[in-house]
Amino acid sequence: MIAFLASARKALTRGVFLSGALALAACQPISIGGGTSGGGPAIDTSVPVPVALLVPKSSESAGTIATSLENAARLAIADLTSVKIDLRVYDTGGSTEQAVALAQKAVAEGAQIILGPLFADAANAAGNAVAGQNVNVLSFSNNASIAGGNVFVLGPTFENTANRIMSFAKRQGKTKVLIAHPNNVEGEFGRNAVQQAASRNGLAVASINGFEFSQTGVVAVVPQIKAAIDSTGADTLVLTSNSAGALPLLAQMLPEAGVSPLNVQYAGLARWDVPAQTLELPGLQNGWFAMPDQGMIQNFQARYMQAYGTAPHQLAGLAYDGIAAIGALVEAGDKKALTIDALTQGAGFQGVAGAFRLRPNGTNERALSVAMVRDKQVVIIDPAPTKFSGAGF
Numbered sequence: 001m002i003a004f005l006a007s008a009r010k011a012l013t014r015g016v017f018l019s020g021a022l023a024l025a026a027c028q029p030i031s032i033g034g035g036t037s038g039g040g041p042a043i044d045t046s047v048p049v050p051v052a053l054l055v056p057k058s059s060e061s062a063g064t065i066a067t068s069l070e071n072a073a074r075l076a077i078a079d080l081t082s083v084k085i086d087l088r089v090y091d092t093g094g095s096t097e098q099a100v101a102l103a104q105k106a107v108a109e110g111a112q113i114i115l116g117p118l119f120a121d122a123a124n125a126a127g128n129a130v131a132g133q134n135v136n137v138l139s140f141s142n143n144a145s146i147a148g149g150n151v152f153v154l155g156p157t158f159e160n161t162a163n164r165i166m167s168f169a170k171r172q173g174k175t176k177v178l179i180a181h182p183n184n185v186e187g188e189f190g191r192n193a194v195q196q197a198a199s200r201n202g203l204a205v206a207s208i209n210g211f212e213f214s215q216t217g218v219v220a221v222v223p224q225i226k227a228a229i230d231s232t233g234a235d236t237l238v239l240t241s242n243s244a245g246a247l248p249l250l251a252q253m254l255p256e257a258g259v260s261p262l263n264v265q266y267a268g269l270a271r272w273d274v275p276a277q278t279l280e281l282p283g284l285q286n287g288w289f290a291m292p293d294q295g296m297i298q299n300f301q302a303r304y305m306q307a308y309g310t311a312p313h314q315l316a317g318l319a320y321d322g323i324a325a326i327g328a329l330v331e332a333g334d335k336k337a338l339t340i341d342a343l344t345q346g347a348g349f350q351g352v353a354g355a356f357r358l359r360p361n362g363t364n365e366r367a368l369s370v371a372m373v374r375d376k377q378v379v380i381i382d383p384a385p386t387k388f389s390g391a392g393f
Contacts, residue, residue, distance in 0.1 A: 040339030052106035054116035059094035076323035127151035147362025158193035190240030242270035251283030292353035317352030
């Protein structure tokens with residue numbers, strides 16, 4: 001535990017953050033416009049459907065991820081029984097300019113839909129480049145700021161996680177939320193997601209406490225959070241930070257300052273079980289966080305390992321999901337299978353981690369379980385739904 005907290009202090013001192021797919025979002029590109037509710041090509045479902053996969057195969061930093069994404073896409077194609085996909089792989093090299101050129105090239109060569117790119121700025125630019133050709137883009141980003149028009153993000157979003165936690169909190173009788181977030185891009189995304197989810201689910205945001213992303217910033221905000229809870233009567237404390245950021249220090253120092261998990265419900269946007277020693281933190285005991293169905297993910301990992309002899313990257317499932325969605329729609333035999341109306345149909349699709357669906361605003365909704373940390377172990381207290389009903393959020 002001491003070593004874990006020490007490494008977290010070093011990370012805060014350096015002022016860096018790592019957040020899985022969010023780190024791949026790179027920056028905040030300009031959102032594209034355009035697109036209509038029915039936008040997309042008319043296709044012939046009786047012949048193999050050309051799908052362009054844009055991944056950074058030659059990138060030194062992301063080449064391994066690209067290989068994993070391509071492998072997962074091919075695994076998904078092999079699982080399709082009555083649909084033929086003509087997968088065409090284009091190497092972006094991690095370059096936005098190359099992604100734009102290759103997206104245009106892919107469409108010129110007949111691609112009916114684009115899967116990828118990996119980075120948000122590249123996906124945003126590629127989508128903008130082919131919007132006039134009526135082709136949709138299923139990107140691997142989780143940056144909701146690029147979603148819309150003909151661009152969808154497949155990566156898990158803060159919005160989705162926040163809504164799951166806030167809806168569960170409402171059902172448990174919670175009424176007032178306090179948000180603690182670092183003053184950086186990640187923290188602002190998280191703060192906004194919790195604010196919106198709280199409002200959507202009828203919970204009041206009693207206080208928002210931002211802090212400098214450093215050890216000094218964490219130390220300074222702890223008494224402020226304690227005072228805000230005392231003065232507002234907030235019954236739920238949402239921490240947007242992850243284990244590579246401010247979470248370990250907050251979860252250690254807040255209970256020491258009198259913010260007891262026995263009196264205030266801790267909740268988080270990040271996975272608290274990664275790494276495993278995070279579960280030992282005192283502030284997280286009896287706390288809530290959301291996670292996908294681990295049984296389904298382990299099944300995918302085993303199948304991938306059997307097929308390719310190595311473990312998949314944590315983002316590989318996004319490529320599988322993209323092909324699964326395309327395959328399910330094409331299987332219906334409708335020439336409008338790849339339009340925005342079809343992609344956003346309410347029933348959604350079955351993917352690597354369970355049910356998911358694409359939303360008309362370009363983001364996604366994924367079925368998540370609510371987990372509790374109990375005696376330093378993960379306990380699922382509200383399982384992920386197996387299918388969707390209604391319009392979602």
